[in-house]
Amino acid sequence: MENHALIEVQGLVKRFGPKVVLRGLNFSVQPGEFVALLGPNGAGKTTFLRILASLSSPSMGMVLVAGYALPREAAAVRQRLGVVSHLPLLYGDLTAEENLRFFGKMYGVNPLESRIREVLRQVGLEKRARDLVRTFSRGMQQRLAIGRAILHDPDVLLLDEPHTGLDQDACEMLDEILKEEARRGRTIVMTSHDLARVEDLSSRFDVLSRGVICASVPKESIPKDGLLTFYRNALGHHEGKGVE
CATH class of the missing domain: 3.40.50.300 (P-loop containing nucleotide triphosphate hydrolases)
Structure with a gap:
């Protein structure tokens, strides 16, 4: 072993x-x-x-x-590796989708667009895909940070x-993503x-x-x-x- x-x-x-x-x-x-x-x-x-x-x-x-x-x-x-800290480390002036696209290109994720949609769905942010990250709550930002961390299937x-x-609500949602x-x-x-x-x-x-x-x-x-x-x-x- x-x-x-x-x-x-x-x-x-x-x-x-x-x-x-x-x-x-x-x-x-x-x-x-x-x-x-x-x-x-x-x-x-x-x-x-x-x-x-x-x-x-x-x-x-x-x-x-x-x-x-x-x-x-x-x-x-x-x-x-996918890494998530207590700081989301996202780009506030980009949308959720653009943040994932930026990191996805860096990691050579292919096919990228379908993977972005899949990850946004998994972290419950598909309806906010085109909103700027600086408009997100702390919990939404952390969910997107996890999405970014799993985007390249580490x-x-x-x-x-x-x-x-x-x-509490954001913690519970985060737990569900981690369990998944x-x-x-x-x-x-x-x-x-x-x-x-x-x-x-x-x-x-x-x-x-x-x-x-x-x-x-x-x-x-x-x-x-x-x-x-x-x-x-x-x-x-x-x-x-x-x-x-």
Whole structure:
């Protein structure tokens, strides 16, 4: 099984000057898994996701995504990734359709126009296809950001706190899109502070604390409503060891 991992990380270290953020992190994701990456602020979750997304280089260690090594084969990795952060990073003066067309051309999506229509339908924005993105609500922008991330049919979807700043309705709509992507067999890694939300969505939970993955458990091994207990125990046990 190990050889077929879609993401394989071994001994990952990331330093910013004298500050060590990731300290020999190991991480492996099989095709079709939906991994929730949990951890306190400052644990290194966003840094780790940025490295997987080829937006930041590791200081040491091995990072393979879809069989390609980072940072050396970053261009090949980007073709296989869709990335969504808590900032939509869209062009406000373009329409929803134009935003997707811009990214679709960049990724060489073909046939592009039918794919744009399909994605807008999937994220529930087909009626707003020709409206400027700056007229969209925060939730609509985030839905379009997910549409952009899945436009080129990537193997892996990376999401960094995608629910941040969304109201309840927008969060629920986002969850439906993520569930649909998971049903389609997309491999997803998502950071989140919202345990109740990820408990419903994810197939596996990994806890990042002090720069390493200190615990990992599949959903079926957690009793109902037991994620918070698992999370607290993982952090308490790890911090109790005095790891620095």
